[in-house]
Amino acid sequence: MNYCSSCGHKISFGKVPEDDIPRHHCEKCGVIHYQNPKMIVGTIPYWQDKILLCKRAIEPRKDLWTLPAGFLENNEKIEEGALRETEEEANADVEIVRLFAVYSLPKVSQVYFLFLANLLNLDFRPGAETLEVTLFKPEEIPWQEIAFSSIKFTLEKYCQNSEPSKEKVFFGSSERGQLL
Amino acid sequence: MNYCSSCGHKISFGKVPEDDIPRHHCEKCGVIHYQNPKMIVGTIPYWQDKILLCKRAIEPRKDLWTLPAGFLENNEKIEEGALRETEEEANADVEIVRLFAVYSLPKVSQVYFLFLANLLNLDFRPGAETLEVTLFKPEEIPWQEIAFSSIKFTLEKYCQNSEPSKEKVFFGSSERGQLL
Numbered sequence: 001m002n003y004c005s006s007c008g009h010k011i012s013f014g015k016v017p018e019d020d021i022p023r024h025h026c027e028k029c030g031v032i033h034y035q036n037p038k039m040i041v042g043t044i045p046y047w048q049d050k051i052l053l054c055k056r057a058i059e060p061r062k063d064l065w066t067l068p069a070g071f072l073e074n075n076e077k078i079e080e081g082a083l084r085e086t087e088e089e090a091n092a093d094v095e096i097v098r099l100f101a102v103y104s105l106p107k108v109s110q111v112y113f114l115f116l117a118n119l120l121n122l123d124f125r126p127g128a129e130t131l132e133v134t135l136f137k138p139e140e141i142p143w144q145e146i147a148f149s150s151i152k153f154t155l156e157k158y159c160q161n162s163e164p165s166k167e168k169v170f171f172g173s174s175e176r177g178q179l180l
Numbered sequence: 181m182n183y184c185s186s187c188g189h190k191i192s193f194g195k196v197p198e199d200d201i202p203r204h205h206c207e208k209c210g211v212i213h214y215q216n217p218k219m220i221v222g223t224i225p226y227w228q229d230k231i232l233l234c235k236r237a238i239e240p241r242k243d244l245w246t247l248p249a250g251f252l253e254n255n256e257k258i259e260e261g262a263l264r265e266t267e268e269e270a271n272a273d274v275e276i277v278r279l280f281a282v283y284s285l286p287k288v289s290q291v292y293f294l295f296l297a298n299l300l301n302l303d304f305r306p307g308a309e310t311l312e313v314t315l316f317k318p319e320e321i322p323w324q325e326i327a328f329s330s331i332k333f334t335l336e337k338y339c340q341n342s343e344p345s346k347e348k349v350f351f352g353s354s355e356r357g358q359l360l
Contacts, residue, residue: 167347
């Protein structure tokens with residue numbers, strides 16, 4: 001951040017009144033430019049004993065496998081975002097069952113929210129950011145080709161605790177310095 | 181948003197490549213300025229059959245009651261943010277038990293995450309943004325003086341489902357046009 005997005009003046013970074021955390025702020029117009037973590041929302045679509053994974057068509061982690069997920073948008077409810085991303089990445093129709101995993105990535109200021117979701121039919125196909133959409137049994141999951149630590153964490157917990165009737169939400173996080 | 185925070189050029193708003201959602205973007209340097217919802221994280225601190233509420237010292241909703249909560253900061257894990265806010269608002273020492281409520285406010289692009297938390301001692305006192313910190317039995321909660329719809333939702337669910345051993349997370353949201 002170099003310029004004030006409100007008035008265009010050169011930005012300052014440091015102490016602002018009544019706040020212990022240094023902030024980007026404008027000494028001309030007074031606006032404080034807060035920066036906060038982003039939510040990544042998605043689903044674990046399941047069909048009988050299989051779950052749906054997407055092979056990424058874009059960087060980062062192109063050609064590796066992930067769950068359908070992406071950034072929550074302004075004016076969306078969290079569940080709406082998870083359904084939209086599932087549709088965009090995999091053209092998959094799902095019904096949310098419950099929140100399953102929450103995973104923080106403090107280094108890059110992201111928090112993942114993955115919902116267990118009932119796949120309603122098999123009419124899925126890759127979206128623009130996906131090369132391939134496939135159903136995997138737990139023993140078929142390509143563990144060496146999973147795109148992100150958040151997704152690996154979620155899949156591991158799913159394979160260890162697959163009863164959708166249970167209500168427990170699994171919390172995890174990356175190591176301090178870890179990016180993805 | 182009027183100016184590019186990266187190069188200071190006048191900002192544009194509209195279609196960007198490979199995206200259905202119009203974005204603020206800079207036609208000079210090419211940066212796309214994504215805007216995403218923010219997380220508000222906090223706790224429901226309980227002590228025997230009572231829960232802790234804070235009377236707000238600041239706007240919005242000054243003089244009304246809330247749970248200790250605030251914006252998650254960059255480089256924080258979600259649970260760390262909830263603990264920090266509980267300390268800042270109420271100087272209360274708690275231990276997180278589990279996630280209890282998730283509440284979306286799409287109109288203002290916020291999502292609340294409230295964690296059930298065991299209050300470890302009674303050495304709480306108001307922080308800078310709090311006038312008063314008090315323990316309430318369920319039947320003593322001042323329902324007409326609760327600051328936010330997210331907090332009213334959470335307290336209602338808590339009073340109806342107070343067994344901390346259960347794992348269910350309650351999801352709610354404001355009406356489409358509702359601000360707080």
